[in-house]
Amino acid sequence: MSDSLLLAAFACLLFTSCITAMPARMNTNDRPVIGILTQIVTDEEMKPYGETYIPSAYVKYIESGGSRVMPIRVTCTTEYYEDIFQKINGLLLIGGAADLKTSDFARVAKIFFNLALKANDAGDVFPIWGTCFGMQQLSVLVAGENLLSKTTAENEALPLNFTAEAYLSRLFKDFPADLMKAIAQEPLTGNFHRYGLTIKTFQENEKLNNFFTILSTNIADNGAHFVSTIEAKNYPFYGVQWHPEVNRFMWDSRKNFPHSFHAVKLSTLLAEFFVNEGRRSLHHFEHPEEEAKALIYNYTPVYAANFSAYQQVYFF
Numbered sequence: 001m002s003d004s005l006l007l008a009a010f011a012c013l014l015f016t017s018c019i020t021a022m023p024a025r026m027n028t029n030d031r032p033v034i035g036i037l038t039q040i041v042t043d044e045e046m047k048p049y050g051e052t053y054i055p056s057a058y059v060k061y062i063e064s065g066g067s068r069v070m071p072i073r074v075t076c077t078t079e080y081y082e083d084i085f086q087k088i089n090g091l092l093l094i095g096g097a098a099d100l101k102t103s104d105f106a107r108v109a110k111i112f113f114n115l116a117l118k119a120n121d122a123g124d125v126f127p128i129w130g131t132c133f134g135m136q137q138l139s140v141l142v143a144g145e146n147l148l149s150k151t152t153a154e155n156e157a158l159p160l161n162f163t164a165e166a167y168l169s170r171l172f173k174d175f176p177a178d179l180m181k182a183i184a185q186e187p188l189t190g191n192f193h194r195y196g197l198t199i200k201t202f203q204e205n206e207k208l209n210n211f212f213t214i215l216s217t218n219i220a221d222n223g224a225h226f227v228s229t230i231e232a233k234n235y236p237f238y239g240v241q242w243h244p245e246v247n248r249f250m251w252d253s254r255k256n257f258p259h260s261f262h263a264v265k266l267s268t269l270l271a272e273f274f275v276n277e278g279r280r281s282l283h284h285f286e287h288p289e290e291e292a293k294a295l296i297y298n299y300t301p302v303y304a305a306n307f308s309a310y311q312q313v314y315f316f
């Protein structure tokens, strides 16, 4: 323990009031572990390497915010996930393709989602972030039905059309004004989707509308206005239909991955924001050995740029 911490601890014995004066430091977990659910391999080119995967861009994204990553397989028992939930500090639902109601991914996402609702209600903070397919999965979990429709924006970088609420949101309120302006004007968000939630569908669905605030929208190829960024009103849950991780960690020149200064800044600030939500979670592993075995560092990513749009992929 450092001298200043010792002094602070000593001071607390004398002045009880400093317990209320120092809650942030005492309740912050600076060694967070964010879980990432694996996706089932469907791509023929990937099949030789494993049954499930996580593109390394998502891992680097979370690591860049100051967290460690635990890959979570999607074919285990409910008891296993209930146990893991008590050990990790947040969950990232990544992009990919699976059935949003019947897949293993959907089943596991639902288990964590329900545990997170209960925990957050009890003051035990547990953040969830959904990117692209992950955001779609969150919408199905909240609405209880699949409300997606065709909103194709495939390989398109777009500016965000912010709502008024975005400027007051937890996600964006601390962004510098000049960056907000750049995000609203420059094509800084990579879109790689065929389906999404239209603004109309969202607003007409009471469950979605009560649960999430729309922070940004965009226009698809077919003219549909779709929801592109959401934040839960009463939970630390976030969703983006676009891909913040590509701005720094994907480089396929056939793809419109934004790499400008502003694009990198946007990706950096969102990763740091989400990991900081994870620092509010005090869940932890029982033993350092158990933690060490769970982490992504036990795995080596495969070079994948010659058979996919990813630079590297973790296979499990």
Ligand SMILES: *[C@@H]1O[C@H](CO)[C@@H](O)[C@H](O)[C@H]1NC(C)=O
Residues within 6 Å of the ligand: 161, 217, 218, 219, 225
């Ligand atoms: C931005 O959103 C507003 C409100 O939904 C809409 O009227 C406008 O057409 C949108 N513009 C773009 C470029 O998405």
Ligand SMILES: *[C@@H]1O[C@H](CO)[C@@H](O)[C@H](O)[C@H]1NC(C)=O
Residues within 6 Å of the ligand: 303, 306, 307
């Ligand atoms: C991709 O590159 C790796 C490393 O150079 C090589 O081992 C692998 O066979 C290549 N795969 C394909 C499909 O070309």
